[in-house]
Amino acid sequence: MKKYKLVIFMASLVLIVAVLAGCTSSNPVAEELAKQRAALIIGEFDEIHTITVNGTEINPDEDGNWKDLFEVGSEVRLVVDPAPGWEFLGWDFDENANELETTIVMFDDNTRITPTFNDGLVDVGAEGLDMEMETQPGNTVVGENIEGPPAVIISNNQGPVEGVEVTVSIESDLDLDGTMVQTTDENGIATFDDLVIDQVGEGYVLVFEAEFADIPLRVDSEAFDVVEEELDVYTLTMEEPKGEGTVTPDVGDHEFNDGTVVELKAVPSRGEFDGVFASNEDQGNVESNEIRIPMWRFSHWEGDVENRESAETTITMDADKTVRAIFVEDEEIVDPETFDVTFVVVDGDGNPIAGAEVELGPLTPQTTGEDGKTVFANVP
Structure with a gap:
């Protein structure tokens, strides 16, 4: 009787194994587990730099390393953005x-x-190097x-x-308190706001x-x-310019102490592409209507x-004072020396189309990205 039970148990076990084996051959979970994986380790990088792996930003551990598992044979896309x-x-x-991008x-x-990163400033060239007062x-x-x-x-x-790094001092024997060293930002400006x-x-x-x-x-x-006494405070109102251009200080109200000399700057627009684009349904060539590049020049201040x-x-x-910059469209200037032309390709519902080929005259065709955009830079 015991022997019989053992035979039945063993037969049942064989049956269970056979069933499991049959399930494994068509079970996607089991197939996923069966895939071979290997570790990718990115070592010795500082978190001041940005590295993305397959579109996800990674962060190093306390030893400066990062690791994850990937399927053998798969492609891994690496994008590097070094610190300023x-x-x-x-x-x-x-x-x-x-x-900066590799696979x-x-x-x-x-x-x-x-x-590997260099340990100093990128040599962007000394030609035309200059420092001047911004404010x-x-x-x-x-x-x-x-x-x-x-x-x-x-x-x-x-x-x-x-x-x-910019250092400030004062031409006297006085003590100047505050932050004596500031670093230029992405606009090249170093501001000393606590002197x-x-x-x-x-x-x-x-x-400086x-x-x-x-x-x-x-x-x-x-x-x-x-001065010792409290100064009168006056408001400078910078109105929206007439025409196309930018102004400094920005549009709006700005308060200054009595006697302050404020620098004003007006920069006319150099022109932007003014056209209409359409793409065919199979994302083929993109044609545009006539290109018009309006140019502006500074006329005067009010x-x-x-x-x-x-x-x-x-x-x-x-x-209290109000100023306004006047820009006029310059009909004599037809084209700048060079300009950038940006194309945005969308479908009938306004959704961006990626991978569309865009042609602009004799220039090399460009392909739109995921946002449906492509740029022809420095067009003569």
Whole structure:
């Protein structure tokens, strides 16, 4: 009897195993478990840099490493965004893998890769390098933050220079309190918003110094006063410009102490693409109607400014004042030297179309991205 029971048990076990084996061959969960995986380890990178793996930003552990499992044979897309002022030199698995975007194929062994970055500012060139006052200091009450606040801007022929340390001092034996070193932002501007002078006086001058590409830079502010009594405060209203362009200070109300000299700047629009685009249903060629590039130029200021005809001028705040920049469309300027043309391709419901080929005259055709956009840069 015991022997019989054992035979029945063993037969049942064989049957169960056979059933499980049959399920495994068609069970997607079992198939997924059967796939071979390998670890990808990204080592020795600082969290100041941004790295994404298959579209997801990763963060290093306390040892500076990151790892995850991937199916053997699958492709892994790596995108690197170095911190401002740093340069990505490449991945150590291939001397040619120095692009910001690259793809690797996972092998059956665990893979460790390491990115390399330079340890200093990217050499963006010293040609045209200059530092100038962005915002002048204004007359200030003793013990309060210097009016303005004072700011400088660093640029070269390629545009604003980010990541440069600027030091401020004062041309006197006075103590200047506050943050003495500021770093230029993405617009090349370093702003000193907490400087304080604790002694009444006239004709103070701030000195700003920096060094970039082994070139020393210096600019001195205009003279300003520090007074004991509370100063009258006046409002400068910058109205919306007439025509197309931007102004500094921005459109709106700005308060300044009595006697503050405010710098004004007007920059006309250089023109944008003005056209209508349509795509066919199979995402083929995209045709446009006539391209029109409107150009604008600065005409004059309205208001009590120092020089109405100059795009860069000043206004002295001794009362509430209102100014407005006037831009006029310049019919004589047909085309700029170069400009960027952006195409947006959508379907009938307004949804962006990715992968559409766009042609613009004799230029090399471009393909739209996931947002349906593509850009022809520096079109002559």
